[in-house]
Amino acid sequence: MQVHQFDAVIIGAGGAGLMAALYASEQVNTAVISKLYPTRSHTGAAQGGIGAALGNLEEDHWEWHAFDTVKGGDYLADQDAVDVLCKEAVDTVIELEHMGLPFDRTPDGKISQRRFGGHTNNETGKPVRRACHAADRTGHMILQTLYQQCIKNNVNFFDEFQVIDIVMNGDRPAAVIAIEIGTGELHVFQAKAFMFATGGWGKVWTITSNAYTLTGDGNTVLYRRGIPMEDMEFYQFHPTGIYRLGILITEGVRGEGGVLLNGEGERFMERYAPTIKDLASRDVVSRAIYLELKDGRGVNGKPYVHLDVTPKTVNHYLKEAGENRSIDAHYIESKLPDILDFCRTYLGVNPVSEPMPVQPTAHYAMGGIPTDVDCRVLGDAEGTVIPGLYAAGEAACVSVHGANRLGTNSLVDLVVFGRRGGKAMADYCKGAEFVELPANPTAEAEAQLNRIRQSKGKTRVATLRKEMQAVMSEYVGVFREEDGMAKAVEQVRELKERFENDICIDDQGSIHNYDLLEAWCLGSLLDLAEVTAVSALARKESRGAHSREDFKARDDVNFLQHTFAAMGPDGKIALSYKPVVIDRYQPKERVY
Amino acid sequence: MATNGTVKVELRVRRYNPERDEKPYWGSFEMEAEPEDRVLDLLHHVQWYLDGTLAMRRSCAHGVCGSDAMRINGQNMLACKALVKNLVRGGKGRIQVEPIYGMRVIKDLIVDMEPFMEHYRSVMPYFVNDEPAPENGRERLQSPEDRERFDEATKCILCAACTTSCPSYWANGTYVGPAAIVQAHRFIFDSRDKAGKDRLAILSQENGVWRCRTIFNCTTACPREIPVTQLIAEVKGAM
Numbered sequence A: 001m002q003v004h005q006f007d008a009v010i011i012g013a014g015g016a017g018l019m020a021a022l023y024a025s026e027q028v029n030t031a032v033i034s035k036l037y038p039t040r041s042h043t044g045a046a047q048g049g050i051g052a053a054l055g056n057l058e059e060d061h062w063e064w065h066a067f068d069t070v071k072g073g074d075y076l077a078d079q080d081a082v083d084v085l086c087k088e089a090v091d092t093v094i095e096l097e098h099m100g101l102p103f104d105r106t107p108d109g110k111i112s113q114r115r116f117g118g119h120t121n122n123e124t125g126k127p128v129r130r131a132c133h134a135a136d137r138t139g140h141m142i143l144q145t146l147y148q149q150c151i152k153n154n155v156n157f158f159d160e161f162q163v164i165d166i167v168m169n170g171d172r173p174a175a176v177i178a179i180e181i182g183t184g185e186l187h188v189f190q191a192k193a194f195m196f197a198t199g200g201w202g203k204v205w206t207i208t209s210n211a212y213t214l215t216g217d218g219n220t221v222l223y224r225r226g227i228p229m230e231d232m233e234f235y236q237f238h239p240t241g242i243y244r245l246g247i248l249i250t251e252g253v254r255g256e257g258g259v260l261l262n263g264e265g266e267r268f269m270e271r272y273a274p275t276i277k278d279l280a281s282r283d284v285v286s287r288a289i290y291l292e293l294k295d296g297r298g299v300n301g302k303p304y305v306h307l308d309v310t311p312k313t314v315n316h317y318l319k320e321a322g323e324n325r326s327i328d329a330h331y332i333e334s335k336l337p338d339i340l341d342f343c344r345t346y347l348g349v350n351p352v353s354e355p356m357p358v359q360p361t362a363h364y365a366m367g368g369i370p371t372d373v374d375c376r377v378l379g380d381a382e383g384t385v386i387p388g389l390y391a392a393g394e395a396a397c398v399s400v401h402g403a404n405r406l407g408t409n410s411l412v413d414l415v416v417f418g419r420r421g422g423k424a425m426a427d428y429c430k431g432a433e434f435v436e437l438p439a440n441p442t443a444e445a446e447a448q449l450n451r452i453r454q455s456k457g458k459t460r461v462a463t464l465r466k467e468m469q470a471v472m473s474e475y476v477g478v479f480r481e482e483d484g485m486a487k488a489v490e491q492v493r494e495l496k497e498r499f500e501n502d503i504c505i506d507d508q509g510s511i512h513n514y515d516l517l518e519a520w521c522l523g524s525l526l527d528l529a530e531v532t533a534v535s536a537l538a539r540k541e542s543r544g545a546h547s548r549e550d551f552k553a554r555d556d557v558n559f560l561q562h563t564f565a566a567m568g569p570d571g572k573i574a575l576s577y578k579p580v581v582i583d584r585y586q587p588k589e590r591v592y
Numbered sequence B: 001m002a003t004n005g006t007v008k009v010e011l012r013v014r015r016y017n018p019e020r021d022e023k024p025y026w027g028s029f030e031m032e033a034e035p036e037d038r039v040l041d042l043l044h045h046v047q048w049y050l051d052g053t054l055a056m057r058r059s060c061a062h063g064v065c066g067s068d069a070m071r072i073n074g075q076n077m078l079a080c081k082a083l084v085k086n087l088v089r090g091g092k093g094r095i096q097v098e099p100i101y102g103m104r105v106i107k108d109l110i111v112d113m114e115p116f117m118e119h120y121r122s123v124m125p126y127f128v129n130d131e132p133a134p135e136n137g138r139e140r141l142q143s144p145e146d147r148e149r150f151d152e153a154t155k156c157i158l159c160a161a162c163t164t165s166c167p168s169y170w171a172n173g174t175y176v177g178p179a180a181i182v183q184a185h186r187f188i189f190d191s192r193d194k195a196g197k198d199r200l201a202i203l204s205q206e207n208g209v210w211r212c213r214t215i216f217n218c219t220t221a222c223p224r225e226i227p228v229t230q231l232i233a234e235v236k237g238a239m
């Protein structure tokens, strides 16, 4: 066991963690711990863009961005936090450019912007160009740029260290425990302030745009130590994943003029969202696809629809809309090179001349570790701050996304709140002391690993994971209802039992033991699946991504509030609720 | 083709577990695969159902994170972008997977990436411009043509497929290698950057660009289809 001491420790090296690291390390001794090499983080997979009302191509205002975000989130977002997000989006994006980020450019040399779902001109309701982009690899550019700046600033990295526990002393965090993947050794990282920026947990579901490594570890580590999880029932299914593989096809495709067509060749979004059509918010489009499939209008009787970005189709609809621009194959190649590559590689489909088969794919967690606008973690629904504990990025819930996130708003969230959190941690460290370590700080971490190592059951980890994914996809997916969710809770609990008593692993070694670590990650997914299903079951309304067949309407009287789910001392989940901050926009019916 | 389109694959994997094996050996696994399966799917099949001790790095599974460069049937590729149908002709065949060459093997398909990262860090792979930003608080301007100038280099995901397919690198591990040169190119040709000269000075040294013998292995290997050899030539040309 090795013990390290830093002022600030950041867990996670995606967009949120690296931005925080740049700011914290300017002022205090900072370390970043990441289970992956930083540039392997899933921020690098983000494609379409980062939203900011720069107004480079047409009139735009951060207040419009804020309203769109609140509406997109079906009025569950905290509006004070949304203001921070959208206002600071503008200068953080400029800051990224100053760090060298190679955005695409307009003819006059400014940052180029494109349309994206749910982003509108608030006066006309028509789509607005707000998504700043670097081809279809915006996230890659953000991740690379931030990592490059970290190298320039000599930030301390512990690469391939996986955090599996946090040690609390009373209600104060004292240390995190990480396993060095290359050796199997446990390390204790003592610090004054900790930030969790460990990303999402799409691997709870079968079809997902998320990486194999997105298993919600940071959330689970905190949850197991009594920290509540906020709004976990709100999980976004992106409408356009590649059929069967789930690989994401960015909304930027539709922003560039692509349209969704059902098996009859109909542009069905005209029926579901007459004004904004294919660029309605994601929850709306995913439900529309699901309903088309249910009514037998999939393509060739299969459970997918077509996403068509061929110049012929795009130009047809542009003309119909009275727009005087048209596109050609070269334009598509230059704006969407990676999308074309994915389709050609994995499907043998060439999107320049044929439509792409798509289906909804599990994509993004709106919920997570509750924080305030300075990323300080809240210990309960009353908003009690836990000194020294921070969270940012997809793992956190500020809440700026409410019940449904708009495209391009996660990348903004990472950099805006990564920056705020980094600064806040540094300020906190200057006035804080280390919290005393309890005796034997690694005891719980060791116990967790030993339970897995010594389990002598018959079920393979992959088999159990598959079962969990099937249960969650069936009952806690795009559409939900009482009986199904109750079944999900019950079955996930059974799977948890089996995880405790009936798994087996092959690798008893220390070096790069992924057999062991994947089992640990399954434990994490199971905990988050249970919290998700329990939170969803209790919310008897439809709002944003949480869509119930038995409660079809939004219920602002009873459910205009955030869910807080915490594990009680008896291991049972206790739910409580926190009011939504509404200071500017009163809830209205949501139509696109 | 076998029945219902599946392919019978013998997956041969170069194995080495320092806690167990004295030296590396070939492991062999038989399985039925779909033509569209990725080699990564086959490796997962082994890891998940046949032998959990198999070790490899991977994350995104669609060619954007750079974790899983391997030598597959003698060529460097990402396991998540290598499809069975492109490796096996007919209904039956062998796929052979090894760790990338020129690096110390730690366990199975996992190699020590530190020397690679060190070469990367040595070329100042970060934007430098200490001049004040525009007074209006906005972005620095750059024409679409100037932006296009270094576009290819920005696609790099640091997977190391290029560097570890390079005979010059195999012969001499102090050579910075193609990946580091691509990263330097990214900044040298960015009209906004001010440290191009410093990078060229680094790359003109003994272990810099002149060790490139224009063998083109790197260009063939690059999963991002970056014309690596051409970018190296451009850097040489700027000296």
Ligand SMILES: Cc1cc2nc3c(=O)[nH]c(=O)nc-3n(C[C@H](O)[C@H](O)[C@H](O)COP(=O)(O)OP(=O)(O)OC[C@H]3O[C@@H](n4cnc5c(N)ncnc54)[C@H](O)[C@@H]3O)c2cc1C
Binding pocket: A011, A012, A013, A014, A015, A016, A017, A033, A034, A035, A036, A037, A038, A041, A042, A043, A044, A045, A046, A047, A048, A049, A050, A051, A138, A139, A161, A162, A163, A164, A197, A198, A199, A200, A209, A210, A211, A214, A216, A217, A218, A248, A250, A363, A364, A392, A393, A394, A395, A407, A408, A409, A410, A411, A412, A414
């Ligand atoms: C395919 C795809 C496309 C997207 N496109 C867009 C887009 O165009 N615009 C947009 O706004 N959003 C987009 N998103 C969403 C957005 O990319 C993510 O929400 C965001 O990148 C998450 O960033 P993060 O910093 O929170 O976490 P990540 O980038 O996921 O990083 C997580 C980090 O935590 C580390 N970590 C995890 N567990 C542990 C542990 N136990 N110990 C130590 N380290 C750990 C990992 O190593 C990693 O460094 C997209 C998402 C996907 C999947």
Ligand code: SF4
Binding pocket: B155, B156, B157, B158, B159, B160, B161, B162, B163, B178, B179, B182, B221, B222, B223, B224, B225, B226, B228
């Ligand atoms: S240039 Fe290509 S092969 Fe080389 S590291 Fe970058 S992406 Fe990989």
Ligand code: FES
Binding pocket: B058, B059, B060, B061, B062, B063, B064, B065, B066, B067, B068, B078, B079, B080, B081
């Ligand atoms: S797993 Fe990410 S590149 Fe292959």
